[in-house]
Amino acid sequence: MNPVFRKVQTALAQALALSQASSACRVSSLIQHRVCGGPVAIDNRQYRTMPTHGIGKWKYLLPREAPKKKKDKLQMKQMVAATQTAYGTLNFKVSGYDMTLVEHYTQYIHNLCNRLDIKVSESYALPTKTTEVLLLPDQGTKMLVDAVLKTHERIIQVNSLNASLCPIFLDVLLKNQPEGVQLSVKEHSEADFQARFKARPELEGLMAQIGH
Structure with a gap:
């Protein structure tokens, strides 16, 4: 062979x-x-873990995708007018240096509103404010940064709060207010709405130049 x-x-x-x-x-x-x-x-396929992005896709066979729409700018909600028996749109502002305490107290207020059937329109955070504490040394005139304090603020917006329920509601909030946290109540305004957005002075300056 x-x-x-x-x-x-x-x-x-x-x-x-x-x-x-x-x-x-x-x-x-x-x-x-x-x-x-x-x-x-x-299934002993060896290509199971391999990426398959774009396999079998032909641009001329696929329908054209609609262009993505830009997100509309956040608009201010219509304010609720006050009546003889209820307040209008109120802002409960919680502020403090400890973000954990601010968040927990804000959550407590929101849960209390839900239990008492108080209409919460919005709950949001304001931009964090930074404050530098300067220290003047014994010798010299140059100020030194001793500490940096960050103020955290949260807003709970309430509509049509009953006038007879408001004093009791505020009394409960003040009795459960933690140390180091401030609470303030005021009527909502357009300035409060604009305070939600972080200021960008450089962009505002360029827009002013374009406008001229």
Whole structure:
């Protein structure tokens, strides 16, 4: 027999034996899954963890996507007018240096409003204010920064608060007010709405230049 043909025949026999062995392993694992109550189908795909972004997508076959709309600028909500028996739109302002206390007290006020059926229109945070405490040394005239204080403010906006319920409501809030947290109540105005947004003097200066 030709030695080359013998080598080819041997290689084919080895390949056939390997394929039979792999199929036998698959059948045995499938039987084991069925006996153990596992899933019947076994997926040994090697490309499972490979990214498939953009595969099979052709731009000229897909419909054109609508352009994304810009978010509308936040508009001020219409204020509720006061009546003889109820207040209009009131802002309960909570402020303090400790953000955790401010957040917890704000949450307490909001939960109390929900229990007393007081309509909460909005609850939001104001931009954090930073105050530097300067120290004058014994020698020299240059002021040194001794500490940096950050004031955190939260607003709970309430509509149509009953006039007879208001004193009791405020009394409960003041008795549960934590130390280091300030509470103030005032009627909502347009200036309060504008205070929600962080001031950008550089952008305002450029807009003023464009306007001229």
